[in-house]
Amino acid sequence: MEFSSKLLERAVNEMSQLPGIGKRTALRLVLHLLKQPKEQSAMLADALQTMRNDIKFCKSCNNISDLELCEICSNPNRDETLVCVVEDIRDVMAIENTSSFKGLYHVLGGKISPMDGVGPHDLNIQSLVKKVEEGKIKELIFALSSTMEGDTTNFYIYKQIQKYNIFTSTIARGISVGDELEYADEITLGRSIVNRVPFESSLKS
Amino acid sequence: MEFSSKLLERAVNEMSQLPGIGKRTALRLVLHLLKQPKEQSAMLADALQTMRNDIKFCKSCNNISDLELCEICSNPNRDETLVCVVEDIRDVMAIENTSSFKGLYHVLGGKISPMDGVGPHDLNIQSLVKKVEEGKIKELIFALSSTMEGDTTNFYIYKQIQKYNIFTSTIARGISVGDELEYADEITLGRSIVNRVPFESSLKS
Incomplete structure (x- = not known):
């Protein structure tokens, strides 16, 4: 040009x-x-x-913030024993929009991806492990994308914190609300059957 | 958000x-x-x-330039009696890429579009009429897009310069090179038949 x-x-x-x-x-x-x-x-x-x-990053969760501690971390009404691990701040915004999570976040800043030259030390994993070590966290929710890199990152963190014996969970994978079954891929459909939930609990949300 | x-x-x-x-x-x-x-x-x-x-605009053709007169207007090898009227500098770049035009350009800066609040006086039409008036131009080629606004603009300019009796032309509309006839719209196909060219001349390019 x-x-x-x-x-x-x-x-x-x-x-x-x-x-x-x-x-x-x-x-x-x-x-x-x-x-x-x-x-x-x-x-x-x-x-x-x-x-x-x-721009500043929250010194606790690494979310973008204008203050030292972001609004979520400094909110006394949020459950600090429940921490949701996400890739970047867009995921924080997406989850906040659902209004269904009342814990804190931990923003990794990416996923482990050797192809893109991103290793565990490029992400905020150490500070997460330290938080777990300090014993404040009861449950860690992995909410990374369901890709090879996401799974690798989940597993890497899991290995690092395994010895501290806290409860770890991962967000549910299944058929999207409003989607037709026949168009779903086999893995998603398979997981949604294996991880089925009691019908009564689906009536609540 | x-x-x-x-x-x-x-x-x-x-x-x-x-x-x-x-x-x-x-x-x-x-x-x-x-x-x-x-x-x-x-x-x-x-x-x-x-x-x-x-950034400066060429004082003659209104093309974007770092100098008073753009490289095209100041090139002595270009035919200054042949002027191609285009909407914006992207069109200049597109035509220059074909290497098939050796005249000068006149950049209008848009099309007459009452819906968007663009009237004739928002475009560089007066300076074009003045150029025609001065008698330097022998042929004016309209190369605006083939839309309602483009046609309106062409016609407005045509009416303004009609009295100076210069030759005006418009770029050919027809089936794109490589396109299949059956997928062409009727107007384009119709025009390409009405404005057919001698077979020998199509062999040259």
């Missing part, structure tokens, strides 16, 4: 560094900014830079 | 102002930036802001 301006080329190149944004999309976005008032670009640039420089 | 940080929320909101970027995508992009070194956000922010503040 040849550009008539170096400034344009640089903006497109930087923009296309973002995941899922190719050169063509980047050009479309940049040309859009050119049509808008200068303030919009200035605000976007400032928001991104301020965010990157000033 | 509830955010655990105001900084994050602001960055996501600004990002989601861009066309085709919703809140979820914006969050994904912003979280990606958080995982990258601070320099990447700084470079992106700087590239966008510098681009928006310092």
Whole structure:
């Protein structure tokens, strides 16, 4: 792609560094900014830079926060003996939206994925093990995605904390609410039968 | 969508102002930036802001340029009597990629579209009419998209320059190279038959 301006080329190149944004999309976005008032670009640039420089991570759960301790961790109404292990803060937001979890979170910051060069030491696993070691946690819920990497990460953490003898669980896998059985994959359907729940308990939620 | 940080929320909101970027995508992009070194956000922010503040438009054709006169307009090998009218600089780039046009361009900056509040005076039509008036142009090629708005814009310009008696043409509409006839829409197929070209001339390109 040849550009008539170096400034344009640089903006497109930087923009296309973002995941899922190719050169063509980047050009479309940049040309859009050119049509808008200068303030919009200035605000976007400032928001991104301020965010990157000033953002803090909760020192307990590693969730993104403006304070030392995030709102969830500092909420006295939440059950600190119940900790849900998630990949990133999007999962925290998704679970919070369901309003069905009243414990705390622990954000790993990714999954163990040797293919992408992510090992256990790139994730916030040690701080989780330390929390378990301190004996505050009664139950750990694994809520990672159900992939090879997710399962590996679950298992790695499980091995690390096994000796502390706390209860560990994993979120239920099964047919989505509203889905038709005939279109479900075999593994999901199989698990949903093996891990069936009493009918009465399904009436409650 | 509830955010655990105001900084994050602001960055996501600004990002989601861009066309085709919703809140979820914006969050994904912003979280990606958080995982990258601070320099990447700084470079992106700087590239966008510098681009928006310092970019120039060629004073002749309105193409984006780092100079007063863009590379195409200042190239003595190009035919300045042949001018191709396009919507925006992406079209210039697309036509330049074909290497089949040796004239100059005139970038309108959009199409007449009352629905979006874009009238003739929001586009660079007056400067085009002035160029025609000065008598330098022999042929004007309309290369706008083949939509209601594109046709309206073509016709508006045509009416403005009709009295100067220059030759106007429009790019050929027809079946794309490599396309199968049976899948073509009727209007395109109809036009491609009405505007058929001598077989010998199709052998050349």
